[in-house]
Amino acid sequence: MIKGKQSLSFTRTPYITSSGCVAGSKEAKGPLGKKIDMTNQDDLFGEKTWEAAESEMQKEACIVALGKAHVDPAQVRYLYGGDLLRQGIATTMGIESLQIPMFGLFGACSTSGEALALGAMSVAAGYGNYVLAVTSSHFGSAEKEFRFPLGYANQRPLSAQWTVTGSGAFLVGAEKSRLNTEGVRENCHVRIAGVTIGKIVDYGLKDSQNMGACMAPAAADTIQQNFEDFGRTANDYDRIFTGDLGQVGQTILLDIMNNRGYDLKDRHQDCGLIIYHRIKQDVHAGGSGCGCAAVTLSSYILPKIAKGEWKRVLFVPTGALMSTVSYNEGDSVPGIAHGIVLEHC
């Protein structure tokens, strides 16, 4: 069960029973646009505030995930959820109506990894047949939370990333099969074989507009720890995905890993570089936000694992741990990253 220093492997592996993702208008025009379950041309999602729009996305993502598996909220034992906003308010207001006993999380953009890890740990321990893991981010609410209200039209440096307007929800289940739309049981083809929980890694960087650089060392540590704990090399994974390092962070990650003797170049991809046409859509270094990794996992990564195109994938959402208060007070921006081992089955 316990693997090495920071990892767990599950003897009774939990499955990703289903997933749902919802995103905004910019994501709809990106490379994953047609693969996302629901996109909306109205980034307010019919609501009056960015925060309420984000909550609405979370609720919809959960409902889509539950709907695909024909599972009722009352059958879901626990929900693990979080977002980027202060006091996790998008999650509170978003999932309130589902009335599932809940654990609020904060791991910055690593939250989808944190939620999936805790969900898998709960199901593997027999604490429930189903749990939900959900995260979200919204460009409008994130700019307001961390930088300036959109109306200020502030300039962004080229190292900055574009917060994804999106939410992804994952139903983690104990059973290998689920009901399909015809009411027939069919197998789920993705299991969570193990997790590697990250430590806080702080290289002393203070530039909140260069989060890729702040997070890359944490991603490197978690990936290396995963290799050591499971006795693996990069070759044991068909793909290794980080959450939202972007162009700057990816370069740093590959450099750090190279210096440590690991060559990830031919199998590393970053969700922040998948979700947008980086140059054409003018997102500078790439996408970011809790929604970035979650939407990419649901719309792009899981279907390929389910089909057997990839047999084993390491999914590593990355977070930059900061607040407006911490960086205004001169603190550094440490990073954290959690690794989820996903296998075709």
Add this chain to the structure above:
Amino acid sequence: MIKGKQSLSFTRTPYITSSGCVAGSKEAKGPLGKKIDMTNQDDLFGEKTWEAAESEMQKEACIVALGKAHVDPAQVRYLYGGDLLRQGIATTMGIESLQIPMFGLFGACSTSGEALALGAMSVAAGYGNYVLAVTSSHFGSAEKEFRFPLGYANQRPLSAQWTVTGSGAFLVGAEKSRLNTEGVRENCHVRIAGVTIGKIVDYGLKDSQNMGACMAPAAADTIQQNFEDFGRTANDYDRIFTGDLGQVGQTILLDIMNNRGYDLKDRHQDCGLIIYHRIKQDVHAGGSGCGCAAVTLSSYILPKIAKGEWKRVLFVPTGALMSTVSYNEGDSVPGIAHGIVLEHC
């Protein structure tokens, strides 16, 4: 393992191996002052900002808890921690130097319950021999986060509560015994027998200066659910503690429970009414904050359970889920509460 709708009981019960608590000058003058492990007359704890002071308290609380059990941070598998500040920054900066793989949490003032529940679930599942659960709050940082900077000297209504400057850390362990200061193994006398995870409960209240009223319905639901899930009545507990309902919230809780046919009067206590001399220290409705329940648990409740004075206690930290943005945008303030069943052993 699964009990009723929202609860878990542990067959291999985890133990509270040790705990540590740290608090400020006002708490030092309160009824628990002499029982708190460390108090400081300097509420800045030698730091330059309220946030850094809060982080320092968290770190010290962890170190005290670890020290009492002669356990090194490297032996702690995972840490579950959170606080009230945006993006949980007090926790990030506080526990960074311990270098324990960590899960960041947000459950407002219910976070000590959330952290203890997840800690117990992890240890009971065999995911580690030791995990740490830690939370904190600070009067200065909370006023700045939610209300006004202290220098504004803003007026508080009588329903308002006083945020506790304090932190509590709990080492949850799989072994019944621990090393004492003489290097001899002695038994731990408190075990976590079960947990009841709360749902979000929203009665539509919008007064962020009356958090007791916002949280009381959530406390009532979790307590009632605990009774139903475990097939118990109030008489099966020697004491039932809520986290920080204060005077107003306690009255509402007892009324709601009375209407539902449960009389808690002779066994309910609220940590917010224990930690201060309410009238003499002019805290209005009582204490609040993540630190309120955590410090009271560590300094007052656990020692009495360990001595066998109380055989079984239900500990129910309560949280008001809101941010300055949510209440400025007119949202209600929903509550959440998690129940931890603590038993003498």
